[in-house]
Amino acid sequence: MKQKIAILAGDGIGPEVTHEAVTLLKAVAEFGGHDFTFTEALIGGVAITAEGTPLPKRTLDIALASDAVLLGAVGDNTFNALPPSQRPEAGLLQIRQHLGGFANLRPATAYVALAQSSPLRPEIIAGADILFVRELLGGLYFGEPRWWNKSPDAPGHGEAINTMRYTTDEVTRVARIAFSLAQSRRKKLTSVDKANVLECSQLWRAAVDQLAPEFPDVTVEHQFVDSMAIHLMNRPRDFDVILTENLFGDILSDESGVITGSLGMLPSATLGGRVNLYEPVHGSAPDIAGQGRANPLGAILTAAMLLRHSAHLEQEAAAIESAVHRVLNDGHRTADISRGAPTVTTQQMGQLVHQAFTESTDRRQSMHAV
Numbered sequence: 001m002k003q004k005i006a007i008l009a010g011d012g013i014g015p016e017v018t019h020e021a022v023t024l025l026k027a028v029a030e031f032g033g034h035d036f037t038f039t040e041a042l043i044g045g046v047a048i049t050a051e052g053t054p055l056p057k058r059t060l061d062i063a064l065a066s067d068a069v070l071l072g073a074v075g076d077n078t079f080n081a082l083p084p085s086q087r088p089e090a091g092l093l094q095i096r097q098h099l100g101g102f103a104n105l106r107p108a109t110a111y112v113a114l115a116q117s118s119p120l121r122p123e124i125i126a127g128a129d130i131l132f133v134r135e136l137l138g139g140l141y142f143g144e145p146r147w148w149n150k151s152p153d154a155p156g157h158g159e160a161i162n163t164m165r166y167t168t169d170e171v172t173r174v175a176r177i178a179f180s181l182a183q184s185r186r187k188k189l190t191s192v193d194k195a196n197v198l199e200c201s202q203l204w205r206a207a208v209d210q211l212a213p214e215f216p217d218v219t220v221e222h223q224f225v226d227s228m229a230i231h232l233m234n235r236p237r238d239f240d241v242i243l244t245e246n247l248f249g250d251i252l253s254d255e256s257g258v259i260t261g262s263l264g265m266l267p268s269a270t271l272g273g274r275v276n277l278y279e280p281v282h283g284s285a286p287d288i289a290g291q292g293r294a295n296p297l298g299a300i301l302t303a304a305m306l307l308r309h310s311a312h313l314e315q316e317a318a319a320i321e322s323a324v325h326r327v328l329n330d331g332h333r334t335a336d337i338s339r340g341a342p343t344v345t346t347q348q349m350g351q352l353v354h355q356a357f358t359e360s361t362d363r364r365q366s367m368h369a370v
């Protein structure tokens with residue numbers, strides 16, 4: 001299997017966690033005899049510092065010429081005074097747009113070993129296994145017009161506008177992916193909107209209802225986003241696939257970090273465009289950057305999603321996920337999930353998963369040899 005992978009580690013803890021994810025991908029390539037090539041490029045604050053733009057042309061060219069893009073995180077407080085279009089985060093929005101993926105898959109699983117890491121009671125989260133499907137290219141993050149009129153002399157001074165806009169086609173294409181994923185899981189789809197207030201949400205709901213008869217084995221329910229924020233904490237086990245628009249999906253999937261024990265545990269994959277994009281859900285976490293305190297498991301699980309969805313190496317993806325389970329079951333914890341227990345560093349956690357993966361692969365190989 002050949003796979004050209006662009007590595008855009010980005011800012012803050014991005015490079016720390018990406019390093020551990022790439023180490024696992026290299027181990028998979030070595031054990032399976034796969035031809036993976038890795039090309040590094042700049043994005044975000046580091047790209048602004050080096051080249052004056054959050055998404056340099058070289059980075060975009062490398063990404064577009066790859067089979068998959070693995071991204072760490074962007075965001076650097078140094079650039080907080082810049083307008084949104086020039087900040088590190090603009091590089092992320094631009095690359096998402098260029099790669100074209102519109103279906104952002106964000107699994108949130110309650111790990112038995114981490115039952116004590118969540119502030120929620122163990123009996124509430126036990127068995128929770130949710131897949132968010134977040135629409136990634138529409139809504140407020142991309143809608144036009146968008147502006148902030150700061151000029152003190154201009155009419156409308158002190159006014160700012162962002163636009164939430166969706167077409168039926170944009171909703172239908174992401175809903176179709178969510179429905180088919182629900183078919184392969186527990187066959188329940190919860191569509192989240194704010195249809196009691198927003199026209200965009202009314203269109204969203206109508207498009208989902210129109211598509212539903214094509215998937216008769218999937219049960220559909222609609223929830224308002226504000227109630228959903230509560231249901232997610234009170235009864236997370238009741239949800240299977242949660243389909244929602246860009247901003248609501250950003251917020252709700254971050255909230256699901258409470259179920260998994262930490263934001264640092266959450267992976268994601270963005271499908272449906274020219275090149276699939278893989279990134280952990282968390283940001284650049286400037287508060288802990290450079291201290292070896294970042295949890296690399298979200299990034300490592302993101303690498304597993306890359307193996308599953310781009311390289312089609314299901315067994316290897318599952319082996320990495322099992323290695324993560326094993327390390328957690330053995331009691332190893334980074335600071336964010338430790339709840340006062342002894343901790344390991346980012347690098348040590350990566351090495352532990354690597355070791356667990358290697359041992360399981362060695363076992364599989366010796367079983368085949370027998």
Ligand code: NAD
Nearest residue numbers: 073074075076263264282283284285286287288294295336
């Ligand atoms: P964040 O996700 O970076 O951090 C939120 C909190 O979670 C922090 O306390 C942080 O220490 C903790 N955290 C996050 N990831 C962790 C990990 N792997 N291990 C342990 N703890 C972890 O969100 P924020 O603080 O709101 O934003 C910081 C910067 O990141 C901002 O510039 C923001 O715009 C950017 N951001 C980028 C992305 C992205 O690149 N996809 C996503 C969200 C935020």
